[in-house]
Every structure is written in structure tokens, then in C-alpha cells.
Amino acid sequence: MKVRFWGTRGSLPVAQKAAAIRDKIATALVAADGRRFADLDEARTFADDELEFAVGGTYGGATSCVEIEAGDEFILCDLGSGAREFGLDAMARCARGHARVYHLFMSHFHWDHIMGFPFFVPVFDPETKIVIHSGHADAELALRRQQEEISFPVAFDWLRAQISFVTLETGKPYAIGAVTVELIEQNHSHKSYGYRFTDAAGKSVVYSTDSEHKVDRMDQEAAFVAFFGDCDLVICDTMYSLADSASMKEDWGHSSNVVAIDLCHQAQAKRLALFHHEPTYSDADIQRMHQESIRYEELTREAAPLAVICAYDGLTVEV
Amino acid sequence: MTQGTLDWTVETREGLRLIAPIGRVDETTATEFAERLAEEIAKAASDGHKRLAIDLAEIEYMSSRGLRGLTLAQRQSADSGITIVLARPNQIMREILAISRYDKVFQVFDDIDGI
């Protein structure tokens, strides 16, 4: 199983400004310290191996969209702005013979998780079958409303793909495509759902975003520990610091790196991907949050280590 | 110290109740930690103290459970007009307070006399 991150930003897409790129280049030039590079590849190797990720790269700015590659049919979590690029890439794969079947799993229908749908090109292909799964019964309403004329020029009824909606229930496993899927209800405005995907080899991935672990409802966490249990990769909403999520930003529907690590430790999960990054954070801010998360994991580790990775647009993880 | 429990010492000073838990505050001790904090806030209030200081010198470390217990205690104490402050975190606790940004929501003192 592979996990491909097409959009990792929370709430709103963001883009790098000219000054941020200039500062990355300036930092790289200082780090190169007069060194000469024979060609672009040598310079790329230098950028990959010797520059910090926040200098030589970027976490990207597209909103939530994560592909789970397992079996012959597409599996996708959420339709944030990252779905535009995924859609183009998927069409190219279909042109090379990939099945034109998409299983979409929606955490919820806030803007940042559906805004990519009107730009998701497979919806215009009559040969394409798209099944939209969610825990919400009002999924179709949310996607249709987004394409009403006041918001978008192309109405939902003009889409050519065979689109259907399926409402899933918590507490039971579903065999969909090449995976078994389970879901869990999460604390978030109008609710959200987390998904656990398990492939035929028994490898599993959890997608749990826009999920608030409330400070006065710590008793609810046992259900999440069970849901994350022994998971190979847990993708978690780590938008805020713990202090923010428990004070000023309480009830905003998000969680922290620190709580995600504690839950994964208890669940004995193997890897955690930090996800749904705060839109006001620069690359350097996200990198610092990642480093602090790795440190917190070390400081509080009681059993096997949990690898903490930081999701970025374009990252592929082998599970 | 037995696994899964905390030991506590309590002292009162001018306007201040000073409590010192010993051990680690993780999933197994977090409930006990939170319950004891609630009792200590009630006692500080009935004694007319304005501040409850938690001496962290003998706390090995605290997971988010313990930190969130501090937040709940802070809410409860605010209702009684009491401020919770933290003192003498070890190096690990100091890092955890910084990573969680709890050093921005609680006043942290390096020594007891400074409180």
C-alpha cells in the first residue's frame, strides 16, 4: 500500500510569496558557501542532502487530499484543492490503462475538504465511475450546493461521470475496492469521520483529520486509541499547539501534535504523519513543529518508538 | 513510588499553597493527578489562598493528559479566584512545557522563593 499526499494544508490553500522564495535561495547560497556544481543534478543532490527541508523544499499549500494506493481502483480521502492535481494525474494514469473507478472517502464537507471537486477533471469523463462514501447523510447536498450558479458556473447535473453517494455507518467493516474500511465519528462542527483502511496484506492506514480531542472529554480517547491500534501509518490533524487547542482555539475542531503522539503511543501505532497544517505557518514554522514533535515523542516514549513524519504536498509513503 | 500512583507533599506559605507531586503524569496517573488538583484547589480556596503553586521538581515528565489536567485545574481555580503557577520543572518538563506552549499559558518559576 502507498499513501500519496496531494494536499496537506488546513482550512485554506496558501502559496509561497516572492520574498519567501528569495529567502530560501539566499539561505541556500550561503549554505553552498561558494561551492561549484557541475550540473543541475549535482545542485539538486546538494539541495536534497544538505539543505533543511524548509529551505530546499516546501510543505506546499493545497488543502486536504490523500490518495491510498491499494489494488486496481483509486481510493482518495477528501476533495480539498489538492484534488485538482490528483485528478489530472489520475487521468494520465487512466490513459495508460488504470481502471476509471474512484472510491472517495469524505471526512466532512467543510470548504477546505470539498473545494477541489469542481476542478476534479474525472467528473467530466462519462467512462468514469465515482462513488462518494461518507458518514454524513447530507454529502450530496454539500457537493451540489457548491456547484450552484451563485458559486460556480458548472452545475452538478452537467457532470458526466457516473457519480453515486453511499452513507457508511461506524462500527462495521466494509469491503470496498481492495481494502477493508472502518470509520469513527470525531468531534468537529457538523461532525467529521476518521477512516481506517486495511489491505489484503494486513497493512493499515488511518486518516483522521479535523478531529478535536476535547480537554474535558478525555474519556472519549479510548475509542481513538482502539481505532489507531497497531496501525502502520496514522495521519492526524495536528494544526494547533496543545496550549492553543485547550484555550483560545478550543471548540475550533482541531487537535495538536502532542495529543496525536500520545494517542499513537497508547495505540502502539508505528508511524504518525502530521497533517492539516495551519495556513498561517511558514515552511520554517511547520519544520519547527515537526522537530518538536519528534522530540516530544522521544521524551514521552515508554515502549517501541513511533516514527513521526510531516506530510507535505507531493510526499509518497510506502506502507 | 509504586507504579501508577503519585506521592504528594503539601506546604502552606503566606497567601500560597505549595504542592509537590512525585512521579510521572501519564495515562495511568492522569486521573489521580486531576482529582488531587481539584481537592487542592478547594483547600486553597477555603484557606483563603490566592495562589496554588505546583512544584514540578520531582515530576519526571507529563504527557498531554497531565497538561490538560492542568488546564482543567486552571479553569476550576479561576472560578475560586486562585491562580495556578508552576515551579522548578526538570529539563524534560521544561522542554515539554515549551513544545506544548504551556509555558505561554502558565507562569513558570525557577525556584520556590521566587514565587
Ligand SMILES: [Zn+2]
Ligand atoms: Zn479542514
Ligand SMILES: [Zn+2]
Ligand atoms: Zn473542518
